[in-house]
Amino acid sequence: MTRIEIVLGDITAQDTEALVTAANESLLGGGGVDGAIHRAAGPRLAAAGAAVGPCDPGDAKATPGFELPPPVRFVIHTVGPVWEGGDEGEAEVLASCYRRCLAVADGLGVRSVAFPAIATGVYGFPAEPAARIAVATLGSTRTSVELIRLVAFDEEAEEVLRTALDDAQHPSGDGGAVS
Numbered sequence: 297m298t299r300i301e302i303v304l305g306d307i308t309a310q311d312t313e314a315l316v317t318a319a320n321e322s323l324l325g326g327g328g329v330d331g332a333i334h335r336a337a338g339p340r341l342a343a344a345g346a347a348v349g350p351c352d353p354g355d356a357k358a359t360p361g362f363e364l365p366p367p368v369r370f371v372i373h374t375v376g377p378v379w380e381g382g383d384e385g386e387a388e389v390l391a392s393c394y395r396r397c398l399a400v401a402d403g404l405g406v407r408s409v410a411f412p413a414i415a416t417g418v419y420g421f422p423a424e425p426a427a428r429i430a431v432a433t434l435g436s437t438r439t440s441v442e443l444i445r446l447v448a449f450d451e452e453a454e455e456v457l458r459t460a461l462d463d464a465q466h467p468s469g470d471g472g473a474v475s
Contacts, residue, residue, distance in 0.1 A: 300434055300444045302461060304454040307447040308336035310410035311367055314358075316397050318414045319373040323349035323357065329412040329449070333371060338363035341371060351375050354392035356400045370404055372397050376415025379422070387429055390415055394433040401441050408443040413453055423453060427460035435464055 307315055307329055317333045320326045323345030325334035334341050344359035351357050356374040364371070374397050377389035393414050401409050411430070415421035434444050446461075448454035 298434075298439055298441055298444060300431065300446065300461060302446045302448060302454060302457045304448045304451060306332070307410055307412050307449075308332055308364065310445060310447060312408035312410040312443065312445055313367050313406040314370040314372050314401055314404065314409045315361070315364065315368055316356075316372045316374060316409060316411045316414070318412050318417065318419075319345070319351065319375055321350045321352065321375050322346070323351055323359075323373050328417040333364075336364055337361055337371060345373060349373075353377050354389040354396065356393065356396035358400050358404055367408075370401075370406060372400050372409070374414060376419050376421065379415070379420035382425075386415075386421060387425070390421060390426060390429050391433045394430055395437050398434070398437050398439040398441055398444075402439055405440075407441060408445070409441055410445040410447050412447055412449070413457070416453075423456045424460070427456045428463070431457070431460040431464045 317330045325342045340362045348357045353375045358370050358372050361368040374393040377386040416423050416426045446457050
């Protein structure tokens with residue numbers, strides 16, 4: 297059974313077998329979480345990204361983790377949607393990112409994966425619907441991954457993720473209370 301947990305912290309310091317990075321299509325590195333993972337993994341990550349890229353929005357590709365601390369062995373690169381108001385299929389592309397990352401992790405035999413909040417930075421996807429999509433997609437996708445860790449970079453992002461997870465686990469909106 298897959299367990300989803302939420303933590304506040306640095307994604308590059310997670311003790312999972314794989315880290316997901318919110319990449320750009322080139323997979324050469326960028327800003328935000330992608331830049332942080334590239335800095336932590338070292339310069340070989342960009343070369344490995346170039347070798348497997350480009351990557352279309354909604355897809356995912358893996359490279360070694362290089363200099364990331366064990367137990368991290370892989371970086372899974374996914375390209376989220378650029379927010380254009382919500383009527384351009386952004387939700388479907390974002391859900392595809394999460395599904396494809398799990399499929400790639402399954403192909404690698406990975407049992408634990410840390411995810412950032414994909415597309416909520418410079419790509420502009422609003423945090424609350426993005427969190428709901430992440431939790432719903434990860435919770436409903438068949439996978440051999442045993443631990444999915446959603447890593448929040450600040451307390452506000454952590455609260456949004458916790459609310460989405462609580463709402464998914466207690467859909468009545470009453471926190472599971474019985475009336």
